[in-house]
Amino acid sequence: MKVLIKNATVVLPDGYIENGFVCAEDGIITEVGDREPSGVFDRVIDGEGGYICPGFVDIHVHGGVGHEFIDSTEAAYDEILRAHHRGGTTTILPTFSSASLETYLNAVKVYGEYKAKEKDKDGIPHLAGIHMEGPYFALSQAGAQTPDIIHSPAPEEYNAILDSTPYILRWSVAPELDGALELGDRLRELGISVSIGHSDASSDQVAAARDHGYDSVTHLYSSCSIVHRNGPFREGGIVEAAFLDDSLKVEIIADGAHLPRELLKLIYKIKGSDNIALVTDCIRYGGKSYAEGETVYDPIQKHHLTIERNVAVMPDRKCFAGSLATTSHLVRTMVNIAEVDLCEAVKMASLIPARIVGLDSSIGSIEVGKCADLVILDRQLSVRKVILDGTVSVEN
Numbered sequence: 001m002k003v004l005i006k007n008a009t010v011v012l013p014d015g016y017i018e019n020g021f022v023c024a025e026d027g028i029i030t031e032v033g034d035r036e037p038s039g040v041f042d043r044v045i046d047g048e049g050g051y052i053c054p055g056f057v058d059i060h061v062h063g064g065v066g067h068e069f070i071d072s073t074e075a076a077y078d079e080i081l082r083a084h085h086r087g088g089t090t091t092i093l094p095t096f097s098s099a100s101l102e103t104y105l106n107a108v109k110v111y112g113e114y115k116a117k118e119k120d121k122d123g124i125p126h127l128a129g130i131h132m133e134g135p136y137f138a139l140s141q142a143g144a145q146t147p148d149i150i151h152s153p154a155p156e157e158y159n160a161i162l163d164s165t166p167y168i169l170r171w172s173v174a175p176e177l178d179g180a181l182e183l184g185d186r187l188r189e190l191g192i193s194v195s196i197g198h199s200d201a202s203s204d205q206v207a208a209a210r211d212h213g214y215d216s217v218t219h220l221y222s223s224c225s226i227v228h229r230n231g232p233f234r235e236g237g238i239v240e241a242a243f244l245d246d247s248l249k250v251e252i253i254a255d256g257a258h259l260p261r262e263l264l265k266l267i268y269k270i271k272g273s274d275n276i277a278l279v280t281d282c283i284r285y286g287g288k289s290y291a292e293g294e295t296v297y298d299p300i301q302k303h304h305l306t307i308e309r310n311v312a313v314m315p316d317r318k319c320f321a322g323s324l325a326t327t328s329h330l331v332r333t334m335v336n337i338a339e340v341d342l343c344e345a346v347k348m349a350s351l352i353p354a355r356i357v358g359l360d361s362s363i364g365s366i367e368v369g370k371c372a373d374l375v376i377l378d379r380q381l382s383v384r385k386v387i388l389d390g391t392v393s394v395e396n
Contacts, residue, residue: 001026001042003390008047008376011054013347013365022052024372027389032366045392047376050384051342054350054365055090055373056327059170059357060131060218060251060279062095064286064326069094070103070300072110074117081124083287084280086394087326088383090373091354091363092125093169095281098134098149099300101157108165115167123393126373128359129169132161133218136183137198138174143223144314144321145198146302153179162190169357172197172218175209188213193357195251196238198223203236203244210245216356217242219281220250220267222258222320243270249356251279254333255325257311264338273344277353278330283322285312332381342381 003024010020010032023031023041031037062068064083067076077094084092096107108130115127136158137150153173162168171187172195173180187194196209197218202225206214217224217238225237242250252259252267258281259267267276280286285296290307297304298321305312305321312321327349334345347365354364363371372390375383386394 024390057353063284088328088375093131095131131170141223152177153183174199176201181212184212203241206241216249254330255323286324
């Protein structure tokens with residue numbers, strides 16, 4: 001199948017091709033340029049004057065439209081994946097929040113069963129692997145995670161999970177906990193990306209963690225330590241360590257609520273687009289409409305949440321409980337609120353998350369030889385078409 005996508009601006013990691021085109025054959029990009037190629041194509045897709053972007057890569061997403069991946073049903077996967085695919089996501093890492101060992105073992109089993117059916121499913125993004133978000137977190141930074149479940153790493157537990165599945169690509173852990181550095185070493189041996197998350201680590205503890213495989217920070221500023229007093233002395237936290245270490249990549253939830261404009265701009269100014277991954281952290285309530293102040297119940301974390309200004313808030317209003325966004329919303333936020341150039345925002349939603357989990361050789365940017373996973377945005381940055389393996393899978 002030879003496909004031509006034309007009549008749009010091609011968005012590259014470092015710039016644009018105006019009036020550009022992308023050719024693909026059998027799901028692989030074969031040519032990119034600014035002069036329409038000759039030849040016969042099985043399908044010609046009109047970009048309608050919009051933008052041709054690489055498909056978005058979401059490495060931290062729990063659910064949407066009333067479900068979470070950890071519900072562990074085929075129907076939940078179907079609906080969540082299609083909702084995020086409509087938002088421009090072409091590669092996804094289902095994320096499991098803190099749970100019991102029994103729940104985890106069932107969740108990774110169901111993931112494997114669904115993964116085996118992936119090729120028979122229409123309108124879903126590629127399943128790249130699993131992101132484990134917990135249960136090895138600091139109680140002081142639990143956020144929306146249930147305090148009764150989180151605890152220090154236990155080798156018999158995490159080895160049971162690792163032995164049960166080959167699909168874990170990423171694990172978020174608080175590195176200051178007893179046994180967390182040993183866990184980092186184990187995950188690094190297996191080629192699994194380790195992220196600092198829900199943690200009260202000091203800057204020195206972050207530096208130590210870097211030597212044990214920790215290479216990124218989960219949702220910077222959310223459930224992260226910042227500069228604080230240790231007696232009369234000030235001590236840096238995760239945020240300061242992330243700003244100082246140019247190689248430490250960070251997630252940000254750019255939904256317009258988790259981080260205000262000034263923090264989005266600050267993070268971008270310090271870290272730059274090469275070190276930022278946009279993530280939705282979307283929970284089961286994403287992709288639906290709610291009345292302001294409406295209360296909903298999370299059956300997994302077992303608490304009620306309030307929807308305020310299109311974000312889920314914990315009952316005590318001390319922190320958020322996750323976003324309701326799809327990835328295209330994050331891109332619009334970075335462009336319209338943080339005033340970041342579109343090619344930089346798209347890179348943070350595609351190439352950098354792909355790089356964090358070691359997939360950037362095949363996805364994340366529009367390059368010859370990479371997968372023809374693409375998103376066509378209109379000039380208002382709304383998703384018009386999603387192309388998966390060279391085939392249109394979504395038309396909005």
